[in-house]
Amino acid sequence: MSKTAYSSRKIHHCHLEEGIPALPNGEAAYYLFWYNNIPMGHLWLDSIYPKDLTEWESFIINSLKQAWSFYFKPLNVSEKHQLLRAFKDNPTYLNEQFSSNYKKIFQRPTPTTSLPSISVVICTRNRTSALRECLTRLFLSTEKNFEIVVVDNAPSDSGTAELIKKEFPSVTYVLEPRKGLDIARNTGALTAKAEILAYTDDDVIVTPEWVSQIRQSFEDPLTMSVTGLVIPYRLDTEAQCFFERFWGFNKGHQPLIFDKAYFAKHLPVGVPAWDVGAGANMAFRKTVFEKVGYFDERLDVGASGCSGDSEYWYRIMAEGFTCRYFPHIYVYHQHRESWNDLKKQIFAYMRGNVSSVLVQYQKYHHQGELYRLRKSLPLYYLKRIKFAILHPKSRHNKFILEEIKGCFSGWKFFLKHKDSPFYPEI
Incomplete structure (x- = not known):
């Protein structure tokens, strides 16, 4: 290459x-x-x-x-x-x-019933500059009647609290002292008042139509989650280009449905729930938390890595509900700029991926999850290693060791925390 x-x-x-x-x-x-x-x-x-x-x-x-x-x-x-x-x-x-x-x-006709109310939840930690940009764009929304909840996750200073108080006083601020993205997501779900909860990240730029488009996307009563396209905000560094090319959040340019049929089709070999979308651009009916529980708080913490969102989509589908992907609901994401930050991110992705698959097996005992870990994933990396030997100069090999170490680390993490509580006590 x-x-x-x-x-x-x-x-x-x-x-x-x-x-x-x-x-x-x-x-x-x-x-x-x-x-x-x-x-x-x-x-x-x-x-x-x-x-x-x-x-x-x-x-x-x-x-x-x-x-x-x-x-x-x-x-x-x-x-x-x-x-x-x-x-x-x-x-x-x-x-x-x-x-x-x-x-x-x-080109939908005018709805005969009123649209559901909506809250936007942003989980943040020590990134006041990015959060300011995110909130500034949110306040340019064409939709004006919505709630914004900022969950300040185990901050090391009072910067986020001061920012909200001085510049965005209408925003609901919540301090969550326990570190972990899914812990913060659950705090947001428990705090937000609306019927639809839209989640985004502090390093995301939303479009003026984003909030209203999400409100309009829950017409099917079986739809419990909606995701959308995530576009790179800029590609100024090699690390950003590498991430977008091989690890980006682009799930395609046509609407997709992840329902009972999709779940049943993939169940024997493991359901690729991460194909549903990205946590930077996702929304849920608030009632789904009553139906399938909250985010698993063992995931998306520093030790686990990530994949709390994909595990939640898996659970939604496993319980017979539907997730939908709409590319016209898009946001812009600011990718990691440095190789070092990207290296840590990819390790976390694979650690979170393996630990989430084990969490899914623990909850449902679907044999396809074990098939993925015992056969599909090892075979995939054997092919990657063979490619690396034949093409040692390919940049595609750049993080293969971090990926493999992340997989083993995810398995180790699960074994250590498999008996920990899943969800918050309500």
Whole structure:
């Protein structure tokens, strides 16, 4: 792999209704394609670049393949080129190609019943600058009638409390002295008053429509959780590019449903609950906490790593409810800038992944979870090790040791804490 595949790069936001973007000039870049503020696809440009406009159109068409397969009727290659030009030149033709799925999701009639109330919960620790930016963007929301709860998780100083008091007095501030993200999430769930709880992180930038879009996404009574697309805010460093390329939160550009059928299909080999979304952009009905319990407080602490969110989505599906992913509900995430911070993050991801799978097996005794740990995961890393031997200079190998150590550490953590309490005492 060429080094340019991981170098810092400019993010180009291309709005297709304004026409086909100019032919790239040969720089390493990351392209995001939009139509009327709906994310339609993304494209990395590394060592291979289009030689002319026709080839550039083909690059774009390939990146939009997933979205088009959902939003538009089946089109052959020539029709796709016509459609690409029609984004600007012939919107009537474009509208005729919209699928019923597009109209159902994005062109809903006015609801006959009032929308549910909503609270936004932000769990933070010692990051007042990032939190200020996050809250400032939230207050630009088109939706004005919502609650904001900030959970200050085991802070080392009073900076967050002072920030809220001085600059955001309408925000509900809660001090949670016990360290742990899922502990803070549960504190937020117990504090928030609304019917829908939307969670985001202090290093996230939300869009003005984010709150209202989440409110509108819980029409199906079986839907207990909704997630959305997470887009990189910037890709200024190699570490940020590496994370987005191999570990990013992008779950695709078409709506997805994770229901009973999805759960049953994957159950024999382990349900990949992390595919539901990312904790930086997720929401729940408040009643779900009564139905399936609260976040498992053994996860998402410094010793465990992460994956409290995916374990919770697993539980929702295991209890017969539905999770949904909507790419039009998007936020921007500020990825870790340094290799050292990313190294710690990836170790935590794998530690949390293994410990959460063991937690899921402990609760439900689904054999697929053991299959994943005993067969799928070892086989995956054997292939990774073989690749590393054959391609020792590949940057894809960069954190393989941290990943493997994280897996063993997650197993060790679970064995030590398997008898600890799961949830808060209500």
